[in-house]
Amino acid sequence: MKKILILAYDFPPYVSVGGLRPYNWFKYFKQYDVEPIVVTRQWENKYGSELDYIAPSASKEVVIEENEFGTIIRAPYFPNLANKIILKYGEKRFRLLRKMISLYYEVFQFVLPIGPKLTIYKAAKNYLKANKVDAIIATGDPFVLFYYAKKMSEIYQIPWMADYRDPWSDDISLTKKPLLRYWFRRQELKIIETTYAVLTVVPFLVQKIEKINPNKTIHVFPNGFDDELAEKVKHVEQSKDELVITYAGSVYDWHPLLRFCSALEEVLKSTSSVKLKLQFIGISKMEDYRAKIKENCPVLFHHIAFIPRVANQELFSYLAKSNVLLLFNDYSIIGTKIFDYLAVKRHVLLCFSNDPEAMKLKKHFKSDESHSPDKQAQATLLQKTNAGEMIKDAADLKIALAKLMEEFKKNKSITCATTDVAQYARRAQVKKMAELINNM
Secondary structure (H helix, E strand, C coil), X not given: CEEEEEEECCCCCCCCHHHHHHHHHHHHHHHHCEEXXXXXXXXXCCCCCHHHHCCCCCCCCCEEEECCCCEEEEEXXXXXXXXXXXXXXXXXXXXXXXXXXXXXXXHHCCCCCCCCCHHHHHHHHHHHHHCCCCEEEEEECCCHHHHHHHHHHHHHCCCEEEEECCCCCCCHHHCCCHHHHHHHHHHHHHHHCCCCEEEECCHHHHHHHHHHCCCCCEEECCCCECHHHHHHCCCCCCCXXXXXXXXXXXXXXXXXXXXXXXXXXXXXXXXXXXXXXXXXXXXXXXXXHHHHHHHHCHHHHCCEEEECCCCHHHHHHHHHHCCXXXXXXXXXXXXXXXXXXXXXXXXXXXXXXXXXXXXXXXXXXXXXCCCCCCCCHHHHHHHHHCCEEEEXXXXXXXXXXXXXHHHHHHHCCCCCCCCCCHHHEHHHHHHHXXXXXXXX
């Protein structure tokens, strides 16, 4: 059986979409003759928000866990000064100082043994001193894990693979930071050229990676859903007492959240006989959006529930009990959320394909789509699986919402005829990855 060392910063119990990918590798690799050893950081989930990402670990020592799936090595986490300032004073104070400190670590962690992520490298290196593995996978971001994998590959003569969940030097956040982008581009070029293989989640990212390293073979292993969790909620009934519309996950600047809420409020005012609940689960900037919705949609606000991040098993339960699942257009990016939506087989509303206000927000979506094979990737997937509908604009949304309310009023449920989703289970992708590893 091949042994593989996996460097994964996001990993349960931390609740994040990014952590689900390496977790499913860990969960299923042994079924296909690959033994996983995951090196991650210790997570406390003390705050139930973004602050968990920078909170110190309870233990200052490495913790090793072994179970039927493999081994997990959890390195301690020590926040840097910028993190400590946020935890003590909040996000609104000392912003410039925090940015300068964070920039220092972001740049120099690639040349100096510094930064809160260094403990992962030390824990992984200590394991390799006493144990042999056949390969290393680093999944990013944070992309300093790629640097750590490269160093260990050179020291111990072990092939390594880079797994991109997001762009690195071509990331949206670096668009207006040319010097920082140049620095990361140089690091990316030097590091990726040493890989045995490059992995990623969607064809859209292939284009970006090829621009930087055109000679590398890139393997696409898409995200998907946990088929075991889907099986557990298969018999959970959708809400009958109230029409529940659910949105789960991050809200980005190009997402027309207020546009959706305004349209829903208008329909609600004219269809007061239907009891409604709109719930947001684990959205980013929760308090900011709570204030904005209260100000702009005061009637709808009383029908909204804001739920902190929850573990994936609990999330599936929330989704299964919903009648309708809300999705915002990410254009050429499919993302992960849509697969969980498909798994629970609830009607999906995708907003919007051509709404004037939503198109104004698209300026925040800075990814280069010029070579993208599909600029409406989510809509294509919904159509292929018959899982929902693409909404053109706010006017189209009002019509769709009115129909859904009428259907719920009549049947106490919303019809969904989702089909052919088994192929999108994460286990199927893990099997393909295991074949790549076993053929090394």
